[in-house]
Amino acid sequence: MTIAQKLQVVLFKPQGSIDLQGGMALSQSMAEVVPQPDQLWVIDLAEVDFMDSSGLVPLVKTLTTARQSGCRLVLCHVKAPVRLILELTQLESVFEVFDTYDDILNLVSKQPLALAS
Numbered sequence: 001m002t003i004a005q006k007l008q009v010v011l012f013k014p015q016g017s018i019d020l021q022g023g024m025a026l027s028q029s030m031a032e033v034v035p036q037p038d039q040l041w042v043i044d045l046a047e048v049d050f051m052d053s054s055g056l057v058p059l060v061k062t063l064t065t066a067r068q069s070g071c072r073l074v075l076c077h078v079k080a081p082v083r084l085i086l087e088l089t090q091l092e093s094v095f096e097v098f099d100t101y102d103d104i105l106n107l108v109s110k111q112p113l114a115l116a117s
Contacts, residue, residue, distance in 0.1 A: 009040045009108075011101075015047040018055030018082075022048075027058040030065075037070035042104055046077035051085050063095065076101050 010033055014026050035041075043059070059075075066073040074096040078086070086092040098104045 008036075008038055009042060009105075011042045011044060013044045013047060016049070018048055018051040018058075020052075020054040023055040023058045026055075027061065030058065030062050035066060035069035035071045039066075039069075039071045040104070040108060041066050041071050041073040042101065043073070043075050044077050044101055045075060045079065045082055048082055049079060051082045053085070053089070056085065056089060056091065059095070060091070072096075074098055074104055076104055 012026070012030060014022065014029075016022055018026060030041075033041075041062070043062075063073050065071075076098040077100065078097055083092070083097075086095065086097070098107075
């Protein structure tokens with residue numbers, strides 16, 4: 001897992017599978033970052049090939065934490081198997097999903113950060 005923080009963007013890059021074990025690792029990494037109002041948390045899923053229902057728990061918990069802290073959480077590079085899980089659970093409408101990290105940065109440069117609703 002790689003975590004990078006630059007300006008008000010916090011980037012998480014999980015790798016492999018987000019299942020029970022991978023989800024716990026993701027939760028631990030995210031818990032190490034203290035949320036600050038107006039931060040943008042990006043979960044880049046480019047290196048995640050599989051996610052099951054137990055992997056959704058850390059994503060939903062982190063989304064809740066981010067929103068309560070005034071942060072915005074978005075997903076990018078969501079591969080087909082992961083997107084399918086989000087669609088089946090109807091969470092694709094809860095998370096903001098972008099194709100690429102650059103798409104997120106382009107959006108942020110055009111508008112101030114705001115709390116996702």
